[in-house]
Amino acid sequence: MAGKKTASRVSRRATASQPRTSVFVSPYPAGSLLSITHLSLDDISGILAAATELEAASPRERATLLEGRKVALLFYESSTRTRTSFELAAKSLGVVTTLVSDKSSSIEKGESLKDTGITLRALGAECIILRHVSSGAPWLLAQSTGLPVLNAGDGMHEHPSQALLDLRTMLARLRLAPVARSTAGISKATLRGITVLITGDILHSRVARSNALLLPRLGARVIFCGPPELLPEHAVSIGPGVTIERDFDKALAQADVVMMLRIQNERLAGLKLNLADYIDNYQLTVDRLTLYAPNAVVLHPGPINRGLEISSEAADGPQSMIAEQVRHGVAIRMALLVRALQGINIAGGTL
Amino acid sequence: MSTKPMVIRGGRLIDPATGTDAQRDLLLRDGVVVAVEKPGQLAKVQAATVVDASGLVVAPGLVDIHVHLREPGQDYKETIATGTAAAAAGGFTSVCCMPNTVPVNDTPEITRWMLASERKAVVNVFPIGAATVGSMGEKLTNYDKLRDAGAIGVSDDGKPILGDDIMHQTLIAAAKAGLPVIQHAEDTRLTGGCSMNAGPVAFRLGLRGMTVEAEARIVERDIKLIREIVARDRHVRPHLHVAHLSTSRALEAVKQARKEGLHVTCEVAPHHFTLTDEAIGDYDTHHKMNPPLRAEIDREAMIAGLLDGSIDAIATDHAPHAAHEKQVEFERAANGITGLETALGLTLRLLHRKHGMKLDRIIHLLALGPAQVLNMHGRGALATGAAADVVLFDPGTDWVFHASESRSRSKNTPFDGWSLPGRIALTIRNGHIVYRR
Numbered sequence: 001m002a003g004k005k006t007a008s009r010v011s012r013r014a015t016a017s018q019p020r021t022s023v024f025v026s027p028y029p030a031g032s033l034l035s036i037t038h039l040s041l042d043d044i045s046g047i048l049a050a051a052t053e054l055e056a057a058s059p060r061e062r063a064t065l066l067e068g069r070k071v072a073l074l075f076y077e078s079s080t081r082t083r084t085s086f087e088l089a090a091k092s093l094g095v096v097t098t099l100v101s102d103k104s105s106s107i108e109k110g111e112s113l114k115d116t117g118i119t120l121r122a123l124g125a126e127c128i129i130l131r132h133v134s135s136g137a138p139w140l141l142a143q144s145t146g147l148p149v150l151n152a153g154d155g156m157h158e159h160p161s162q163a164l165l166d167l168r169t170m171l172a173r174l175r176l177a178p179v180a181r182s183t184a185g186i187s188k189a190t191l192r193g194i195t196v197l198i199t200g201d202i203l204h205s206r207v208a209r210s211n212a213l214l215l216p217r218l219g220a221r222v223i224f225c226g227p228p229e230l231l232p233e234h235a236v237s238i239g240p241g242v243t244i245e246r247d248f249d250k251a252l253a254q255a256d257v258v259m260m261l262r263i264q265n266e267r268l269a270g271l272k273l274n275l276a277d278y279i280d281n282y283q284l285t286v287d288r289l290t291l292y293a294p295n296a297v298v299l300h301p302g303p304i305n306r307g308l309e310i311s312s313e314a315a316d317g318p319q320s321m322i323a324e325q326v327r328h329g330v331a332i333r334m335a336l337l338v339r340a341l342q343g344i345n346i347a348g349g350t351l
Numbered sequence: 352m353s354t355k356p357m358v359i360r361g362g363r364l365i366d367p368a369t370g371t372d373a374q375r376d377l378l379l380r381d382g383v384v385v386a387v388e389k390p391g392q393l394a395k396v397q398a399a400t401v402v403d404a405s406g407l408v409v410a411p412g413l414v415d416i417h418v419h420l421r422e423p424g425q426d427y428k429e430t431i432a433t434g435t436a437a438a439a440a441g442g443f444t445s446v447c448c449m450p451n452t453v454p455v456n457d458t459p460e461i462t463r464w465m466l467a468s469e470r471k472a473v474v475n476v477f478p479i480g481a482a483t484v485g486s487m488g489e490k491l492t493n494y495d496k497l498r499d500a501g502a503i504g505v506s507d508d509g510k511p512i513l514g515d516d517i518m519h520q521t522l523i524a525a526a527k528a529g530l531p532v533i534q535h536a537e538d539t540r541l542t543g544g545c546s547m548n549a550g551p552v553a554f555r556l557g558l559r560g561m562t563v564e565a566e567a568r569i570v571e572r573d574i575k576l577i578r579e580i581v582a583r584d585r586h587v588r589p590h591l592h593v594a595h596l597s598t599s600r601a602l603e604a605v606k607q608a609r610k611e612g613l614h615v616t617c618e619v620a621p622h623h624f625t626l627t628d629e630a631i632g633d634y635d636t637h638h639k640m641n642p643p644l645r646a647e648i649d650r651e652a653m654i655a656g657l658l659d660g661s662i663d664a665i666a667t668d669h670a671p672h673a674a675h676e677k678q679v680e681f682e683r684a685a686n687g688i689t690g691l692e693t694a695l696g697l698t699l700r701l702l703h704r705k706h707g708m709k710l711d712r713i714i715h716l717l718a719l720g721p722a723q724v725l726n727m728h729g730r731g732a733l734a735t736g737a738a739a740d741v742v743l744f745d746p747g748t749d750w751v752f753h754a755s756e757s758r759s760r761s762k763n764t765p766f767d768g769w770s771l772p773g774r775i776a777l778t779i780r781n782g783h784i785v786y787r788r
Contacts, residue, residue, distance in 0.1 A: 114678055134680035135557035136634030144678070155682075157557030206557060237551035269544055269559070 031127070031148035031340035034138045036160040036210045041217065045185025048168060050335035050344045051328075059092065062334075067094030069341050072125040074116065074141075075152075076102045076132045081302050081326060082152050082161070086129050089333035095341075098125070113137060114144040121145045127340045130154070148340040156204050156267060161336055162301055163210035165329040167218075169321050170196075170257055172328070173297045192219035195254050197245075197296075199225040199282055200261030200309050202235055204268070207301040208261060209238065216241025225251040226282065229271055230263075248282050252292035259299040260284050260310045275308065284310045286317060297321050355399030356380040357782055361390065362404025362743060366411060367715040368732030377409065379739035382781040387735060400784075404743050407776055410714045411733045412444025412474075412740030414721040415691065417508075417533075417594055417618060417666035420446070420476070423464065424453025429671040429760045431470040434691070437669070437759040438474045439786035441691040442775045444740035445722070445730050446474060446669075449508040450481040457481035457492045459500030466501050473785045474778075475740070477503045477727065479533060482521050486510055491520055494528035503725050506533035508594055509641075511569055513539060519576050522589035526580075531590040531616075531725060536569035536601060537561070537642065546682045548628040548643040556631065558681065561643055567600035574608040574615060581613065592724055593617040595668045597642040599652035606661050616724045618666040621690060621697040622765065624653040630765065636677045636684035637765045640670065657702060657716060664721035667694045671761030689764045693752055695744065696771025703746070704772060710746060739782035742775060750774040 028034060039047070054062060071090050075083055083099070090097045100120065102108065107116060113132070120128060127148045130138050135155030142149040153159040171186075174194065196215050202208045202224050212222050222242045224231055236242050245251040252258065263273065284298065298310075298320045306312045315322060338344055357379045364375035364387065376393045378386040386393065415438065421429040431448075438446045448465065450456035456465065462478045470476070480497035484490045486507040494505060505525050512518045512534060525532045542561045547553050549560025570593055577589050596602060596617040608615040628644045638644055656662040670687025677684050698717060702708040722731030729738045754767035778786035 112675070112679060132680070134682045136681045139633045140678070140680060155557050156559075203554075209555070209557060232554065234551040234554055238555050 028139075028142045029146055029148045031343065032142055032150070033160050033336055033340075034142060034149060034151050035158050036163045036214045039160075041186055041188065044164070044167075046344050047164060047332065047335045047339060048171070048186065050338055051168060051331040054093075054334040054338065055331040062092050063094045065093045066090075066337065066341050069095050069126055070124045071095050071097050071127045071129060071337065071341075072120045073097055073099045073129045074120065074131070075099065076107070076137075077153070079131050079152070081329065082131060085326065085329040086150070086152060086333050089330050090337055092330075093334055093337055095337065113140055117141045117145040117147070121147055127337070150336055150340060153206050155206065156209075157206050158210045158213075159206040159301070160210050161329070161332055162207050163214045164336075165325055165332040166207075166211055166259070166299060166301070167214060168328040168332055169299060169325045170194075170297065173321055173324070174256070186218055188217060188219055190218040191215060194219070194256045195221045195223060196257040196259060197223045197225060197251050197255035198259045198261065199248060199251070199284070200230065201263045202226050202231045202261065204230070204264040205261050207259075211259065212238050212242050223251050223254065227278065229273065249288065249292055252288060252296070255293050255296050257297045257299060258284060258293060259301075261301070262303060262305055262309060279308065282309065284314045286311065286313045289314060289317070289319060299325055301325070356385065356396060357400040357402065357739075357779070358393050358396055358398040359402045359404050359409055359741065359743070360393070362407045362409035364409045364733065365711050365714050366733040367711045367719045368411070368737075369734050370711075371733075372711050375409070377733065377741065379741070379779070379782045382739050384733055384735055384737045384739055387733065402743070402777060407743045407745050408710065409733075410742050410744070411718045411731050411737070412742050412778065412780060413442045413695065413717045414445045414727065414731050415443045415667050415669065415694070416447040416664060416721040416725050417620075418446045418448050418669040418691065419451065419671065419687070420448040420465075421671060422452060422470065423461065427673055427760070431465065431472050431476060433758060433760040434669070434671070435472040435474045435476065437689070437691040437757060439778045439780070440758045440775065441693070442695050442742040442744060442778055443691060444474045444742065444778060444780040444785075445477060445727060446691075447477040447479050447503060447725060449479055449506060451486060451509040455481045455486050456502075457484050457486070459493075459496045462497055462500040462502050474780050475730070477501070477725070479504045479506050479508070481505065482507045482512055482525070482532060483517065488513055488517055491517070491524055494524050494530055498528050498530055502530070503727065504531045504533050504592065506535065506594065508533065508535045511535050511537050511539060515572065515576065518573060519580070522573075522576055522580055522591065523587060526587050526589040531592045533592045533594050534569065534573055535594050536566045536573070536596070538565045538568045541565040541568075544682070546639060546643075546684075547631060548645045550628065550646050552628040552631065556634065561641075563598045563600050563645075563649070566596075566598050566642055567604060570596075570601040570604045574604055574613065577608070577613050577615070578611070588614055590614040590616070595620050595623070595642055595666065596662070597623045597645050597653070598649050602652055602656050602661065609661075616663040618664040618721065618724070619653050619657060619662050620666060620668045621694050621701075622688060624650060624657060625697050625701055626650070626765065634681040635765070636679070636681055637688060637763055639681060639684050639686060640668070640688055641686040654701065654706060658706060658708060662716075663724050665694065665698055665716045666721060667691055669759075671759050672763045673761060674763075677763050687763070689757065689759045689761055691759065692757055693764065693766045693769070693771065695773050695775065696750075696752065696769075697766070699746060699773040700771055739779060741777075741779040743777040744773045744775045746773050748772070748774055
């Protein structure tokens with residue numbers, strides 16, 4: 001165990017003079033989804049195709065697919081959408097789920113993540129869906145248990161299933177590609193010419209990171225917008241295809257997709273924001289949409305602070321796909337569960 | 352009690368104190384160097400032990416002025432016995448141990464306890480006393496009494512001495528006691544919740560970052576305090592030693608202070624001139640320490656400072672931790688890595704092999720320089736009359752460091768499996784062999 005871990009460390013080490021190993025072999029259990037960067041475009045095509053196929057299947061057919069398989073939902077942070085979405089996805093596939101949260105479990109007594117994972121595995125869990133306050137926690141859990149781990153949001157780091165459901169929502173709305181099994185998969189040109197604007201609390205957002213790491217690989221341009229306290233200059237270094245535009249109106253004028261982010265009060269860590277200024281400069285309103293982005297698709301990963309980063313009218317308006325995102329979430333998570341417990345081939349083919 | 356002499360023959364003696372780099376034979380007796388002679392001249396000496404050093408460098412035993420030996424109180428991480436065994440295996444014959452033990456070494460009693468023979472230290476141990484009671488940053492400890500018990504400096508390492516007033520008092524009181532103040536430079540008001548260096552890598556990993564300013568501001572503040580103290584009374588001459596300096600900006604502040612004639616010294620750890628924050632990879636807690644691995648520009652500044660002489664010493668910040676303290680979420684993992692057994696290898700690898708630093712400068716940075724910083728007279732040198740602390744190593748042959756074979760009780764190193772130059776052949780302390788490969 002220790003030796004195996006070391007081997008992966010050695011191969012990924014960045015040093016002044018130690019050569020990097022050129023081939024990255026994922027040391028994590030097959031079917032895991034820790035980071036969106038671990039998925040190839042073919043993997044993503046397979047997941048999208050499987051999502052469509054699963055969504056189209058009859059409930060009875062779906063319910064036999066993973067019948068009796070055991071999945072643990074391990075949640076160290078509160079969640080409505082993601083937790084319910086994974087849970088419903090799992091149940092509709094016949095999976096037996098168990099929810100362990102940091103409240104009302106031995107985690108409160110100080111049990112470590114490693115030991116909690118080992119315990120869940122001993123109880124028969126075949127896959128763990130982890131939401132955690134600490135960035136990187138899914139890596140530790142995957143190393144400790146050897147089980148496939150689905151990252152349902154780790155600290156300020158990543159939320160890969162959200163990026164996939166955002167992608168599916170965009171593809172459906174922009175009618176660019178495939179939600180059907182018969183169509184070809186995605187490619188590095190699928191989102192060519194599309195500009196996705198991500199606005200708000202980028203610094204603390206795992207959704208922003210996963211999307212910024214994913215969408216440019218499909219040819220999209222990503223613009224980050226927000227005040228310096230919530231969007232440091234070095235955010236652009238996250239990867240190619242990402243730029244910063246501080247002027248929200250200018251950014252909106254370029255956007256095909258507008259993704260608004262919540263101010264994460266729980267992660268501000270003492271940072272003081274002038275909310276009135278923030279609303280003036282960055283709130284998405286119907287006026288702004290009408291003036292600068294009348295055809296753009298509006299997304300928000302939720303939860304929404306109505307009247308803060310987005311006005312109620314904009315959130316409920318015709319350009320908003322916020323409820324659609326949630327629907328796509330269930331389909332994506334069904335596909336991820338099938339991938340984790342059974343594997344899917346590149347063309348989908350789960351049934 | 353007189354001991355039988357030891358002769359070390361056939362080696363290449365490198366002693367920066369005397370500027371020697373030549374074939375020399377050494378005669379050790381009663382814990383001191385008795386003679387340093389050209390080959391052949393010691394042939395007739397009746398020695399109990401004759402060491403054949405042919406093909407090896409013979410150098411003063413290395414001196415590490417920044418280690419954590421974890422005793423008293425945390426012997427599951429390390430003991431004075433295991434930590435000094437690791438030191439001997441790394442070629443070190445003297446180590447200075449930080450006071451953040453449990454309890455904190457803030458009294459002469461604890462200092463003496465550390466120095467007692469029951470601790471079974473295999474190399475020389477020089478405790479550093481706490482600068483403030485319990486290292487709480489509020490009330491000064493008794494520096495005269497700590498010094499008389501054996502402490503060679505004061506520090507609240509692991510924590511900075513944060514308040515301006517208390518640092519001011521510390522600098523004056525330590526100067527009067529003839530002790531250096533060793534500062535862990537971190538403005539903790541700026542680093543709450545931070546677990547790595549601030550910058551693009553921290554952004555990508557979603558971790559809060561410690562800025563360069565958080566280190567530099569304390570160094571700049573401390574220098575300002577010294578400047579004020581010296582301006583008020585030129586007979587008080589505080590000595591500030593900046594522990595584990597890691598940023599270009601803090602190094603510039605140290606250089607500036609020295610230009611002004613202030614007594615400011617600094618040390619750099621091997622990991623800070625070897626690795627950058629990129630090495631954290633997928634949240635590898637064996638790359639988590641404080642100060643954190645920095646950006647390439649800072650790493651390069653550390654190399655430059657070592658090459659141009661503005662950095663006085665290399666010190667490991669050897670910080671052993673048990674596996675269960677590292678196999679946790681990155682943000683919750685203990686800070687620190689072991690370093691005693693890899694320091695010479697990493698220094699040779701980076702500074703000698705890669706940047707062409709001469710071996711006498713390498714030995715200076717690992718032995719004489721640190722000994723001078725903390726006024727350890729007779730250490731770090733091999734002239735007649737110096738302590739019989741000697742290391743023999745082979746700079747030409749590479750070896751592979753395996754954490755599992757480490758003498759330290761803890762294995763938290765990022766250098767497991769690294770190929771390093773300069774295998775230690777023999778370590779001699781006070782005329783006795785304390786490590787032999």
